[in-house]
Amino acid sequence: GAVVSQHPSRVICKSGTSVKIECRSLDFQATTMFWYRQFPKQSLMLMATSNEGSKATYEQGVEKDKFLINHASLTLSTLTVTSAHPEDSSFYICSAPFGSDTQYFGPGTRLTVL
Amino acid sequence: QKEVEQDPGPLSVPEGAIVSLNCTYSNSAFQYFMWYRQYSRKGPELLMYTYSSGNKEDGRFTAQVDKSSKYISLFIRDSQPSDSATYLCAMSVGSNDYKLSFGAGTTVTVRA
Numbered sequence: 001g002a003v004v005s006q007h008p009s010r011v012i013c014k015s016g017t018s019v020k021i022e023c024r025s026l027d028f029q030a031t032t033m034f035w036y037r038q039f040p041k042q043s044l045m046l047m048a049t050s051n052e053g054s055k056a057t058y059e060q061g062v063e064k065d066k067f068l069i070n071h072a073s074l075t076l077s078t079l080t081v082t083s084a085h086p087e088d089s090s091f092y093i094c095s096a097p098f099g100s101d102t103q104y105f106g107p108g109t110r111l112t113v114l
Numbered sequence: 115q116k117e118v119e120q121d122p123g124p125l126s127v128p129e130g131a132i133v134s135l136n137c138t139y140s141n142s143a144f145q146y147f148m149w150y151r152q153y154s155r156k157g158p159e160l161l162m163y164t165y166s167s168g169n170k171e172d173g174r175f176t177a178q179v180d181k182s183s184k185y186i187s188l189f190i191r192d193s194q195p196s197d198s199a200t201y202l203c204a205m206s207v208g209s210n211d212y213k214l215s216f217g218a219g220t221t222v223t224v225r226a
Contacts, residue, residue, distance in 0.1 A: 004157075006157070032212060034212070034213075034214075041221075042218075042219075043202060043216045043217065043218045043219050044158070044202070044216055046213065046214075049213070091155070093157050093158070095214075097212040102146065102148055102160060102163045103148075103160075103212060103214060104160060105150070105157040105158045105159070105160075106157050107156055107157040108155070108156060108157040110155065
């Protein structure tokens with residue numbers, strides 16, 4: 001199947017700092033990518049849709065200024081958690097559509113804010 | 115009512131048993147149905163992908179879709195301890211609308 005990578009896999013940062021997470025489609029192009037957040041023992045919560053060459057579309061309740069998304073190329077989307085606080089600690093996962101109607105997910109990034 | 119309902123379990127079975135997982139949905143516009151497997155602290159891995167009603171088999175896995183009843187299933191035959199994971203059903207409208215609606219996920223433990 002298609003491969004989606006994420007970097008870093010784990011990050012620990014101090015409160016108030018910003019953290020950037022990269023999502024790459026390794027062997028295919030993706031004009032759209034999705035960013036999810038997952039809390040322990042819960043399902044994935046869609047945060048935003050990343051669109052190559054245009055602004056991201058955020059789900060209701062997700063702060064645009066808090067979670068900055070940039071889709072600079074057909075294989076790379078980045079999520080920056082700005083001024084991170086402990087409540088932002090979570091598992092962040094990206095996905096990219098492949099073919100007409102299915103998606104492949106990255107391995108996830110575990111963010112811990114101290 | 116959630117768009118996609120999935121029993122979160124947990125489900126514990128002995129090795130070799132058949133695992134049966136189910137999801138129901140309310141949106142009749144859903145056309146594409148997927149099952150993902152997620153190990154702890156990892157991203158979801160696509161297991162099965164179906165479009166039409168009926169059965170689709172891949173090795174020990176069988177996905178079943180009944181659009182008239184808005185019901186999908188995943189069966190795992192001859193279950194192994196390595197099948198212990200959380201299984202998520204997901205579905206989309208398709209036609210370039212890639213947004214997925216997920217079930218809550220069912221945690222499965224296969225006992226050796």
